Amino acid sequence: MSDLLITGGTVITVDEEGQIFDPGVIAVRGDEILYVGPAGGELPPYWKPQRVINAENKLVLPGLVNSHTHAAMVLFRGNGDDLSLQEWLENKIWPLENKLSAEAVYWGTLLAIAEMFLSGITAFADMYFFPDAIARAVAESGIRAAIAPGLLGISPDSATRLREAISFCQEWNGAAGGRVTTMLGPHAPYTCPPEYLAQSLAAARDIEVGIHIHLAETETEIRGIKDQYGVSPVAYLCRQDLSNVHILAAHCVHLEDADIDLLSQNNINVVHNPGSNLKLASGIAPVPRLLTAGIPVALGTDGAASNNNLDILEEARLVALIHKGYTGQPTVIPAEEALKMATANGAAALGLKRKCGRLKAGMKADLILIDRQQPHLYPRFNPLSALIYSARSSDVDTVIVNGEIVVERGELCTLDGEKIMHMAERQARKLLQ
Numbered sequence: 494m495s496d497l498l499i500t501g502g503t504v505i506t507v508d509e510e511g512q513i514f515d516p517g518v519i520a521v522r523g524d525e526i527l528y529v530g531p532a533g534g535e536l537p538p539y540w541k542p543q544r545v546i547n548a549e550n551k552l553v554l555p556g557l558v559n560s561h562t563h564a565a566m567v568l569f570r571g572n573g574d575d576l577s578l579q580e581w582l583e584n585k586i587w588p589l590e591n592k593l594s595a596e597a598v599y600w601g602t603l604l605a606i607a608e609m610f611l612s613g614i615t616a617f618a619d620m621y622f623f624p625d626a627i628a629r630a631v632a633e634s635g636i637r638a639a640i641a642p643g644l645l646g647i648s649p650d651s652a653t654r655l656r657e658a659i660s661f662c663q664e665w666n667g668a669a670g671g672r673v674t675t676m677l678g679p680h681a682p683y684t685c686p687p688e689y690l691a692q693s694l695a696a697a698r699d700i701e702v703g704i705h706i707h708l709a710e711t712e713t714e715i716r717g718i719k720d721q722y723g724v725s726p727v728a729y730l731c732r733q734d735l736s737n738v739h740i741l742a743a744h745c746v747h748l749e750d751a752d753i754d755l756l757s758q759n760n761i762n763v764v765h766n767p768g769s770n771l772k773l774a775s776g777i778a779p780v781p782r783l784l785t786a787g788i789p790v791a792l793g794t795d796g797a798a799s800n801n802n803l804d805i806l807e808e809a810r811l812v813a814l815i816h817k818g819y820t821g822q823p824t825v826i827p828a829e830e831a832l833k834m835a836t837a838n839g840a841a842a843l844g845l846k847r848k849c850g851r852l853k854a855g856m857k858a859d860l861i862l863i864d865r866q867q868p869h870l871y872p873r874f875n876p877l878s879a880l881i882y883s884a885r886s887s888d889v890d891t892v893i894v895n896g897e898i899v900v901e902r903g904e905l906c907t908l909d910g911e912k913i914m915h916m917a918e919r920q921a922r923k924l925l926q
């Protein structure tokens with residue numbers, strides 16, 4: 494890791510004031526941002542970079558955050574499209590998941606990380622099985638991740654799984670130079686009875702990690718929870734003691750006004766997954782209403798089997814477009830808001846609000862450079878508009894995580910892409926046998 498000076502680019506900080514420096518400079522010392530400001534601004538005296546990155550013709554912004562995924566599900570990509578949710582789960586996904594191994598999850602996660610790096614993602618929140626294999630892939634690759642072992646309260650070994658998950662969280666939290674953080678992942682209200690949810694929350698509070706849960710995703714879930722417990726899924730969760738536990742809730746598609754109040758009162762971080770919700774016909778989350786209520790909504794891809802890629806720039810464009818069409822108001826979710834959802838709100842969802850998600854002195858150096866020297870990005874007017882409405886994730890040129898360059902000129906630096914594709918293909922075929 495060497496000290497870097499990134500100079501000459503259009504720096505979109507996503508800071509509280511929404512500052513853009515054009516041209517701007519960023520100084521990186523070790524794993525931290527030392528300075529962000531306009532070109533010609535005062536760099537700290539006596540500080541000399543070991544490397545200067547010329548960012549002319551580039552947009553420089555915080556790394557994108559994929560705030561809800563099941564990374565290793567890339568192994569199931571394209572296997573079972575255009576099916577109903579129940580048919581897809583029961584006939585396609587669950588039989589394959591039963592055959593998963595640590596090795597398959599390891600190669601699947603590496604494949605997902607390679608894909609995420611090349612599309613400018615520097616951090617992700619994962620919920621899946623074989624968390625040690627996920628953590629190994631994260632540690633080796635250089636990406637940042639909040640990893641939650643998936644927990645099903647209705648399975649016969651649920652108590653053992655919770656104990657193992659607690660050990661995993663304790664062992665890995667803060668590992669790999671702080672890039673690995675952990676959460677507990679009680680899957681959803683319909684798979685976690687109240688007692689099990691209470692145990693998960695108590696454990697999370699005890700070992701000081703957050704909770705990653707699916708919430709209010711489909712109408713079937715709403716009906717089921719209402720029939721069984723007489724309340725909405727959000728109320729079902731909020732009946733629990735949520736004090737001093739960071740909560741990441743994926744989806745929140747079907748909400749009543751009272752649910753939005755509960756989410757806000759309990760400081761729950763909502764993750765919107767527009768691509769997955771569209772593909773599985775789950776519905777359209779009331780994102781503008783959530784944002785108006787002050788809830789910092791982040792963006793996720795969900796697993797690649799229901800998307801079918803891990804591309805947060807695409808989700809940012811989707812969120813900016815869908816809600817305009819759905820509400821009939823072209824002013825909702827402007828480009829600046831979509832970018833904030835893909836960066837700062839994502840970092841907050843992962844419990845890393847003070848660490849990353851914005852370009853500011855003192856934050857970890859997670860940032861990306863996007864090549865603006867492309868026909869579809871001319872003429873050069875508003876850089877935010879270019880980024881959200883015109884840019885493609887293939888325009889990502891450089892990716893830096895924790896001060897380390899992981900993608901340069903569109904090429905992976907820390908991972909062997911060819912080998913990963915080969916090994917992941919082999920694992921996927923083995924599962925299908």
Ligand SMILES: [Zn+2]
Nearest residue numbers: 707743795796
């Ligand atoms: Zn999910």
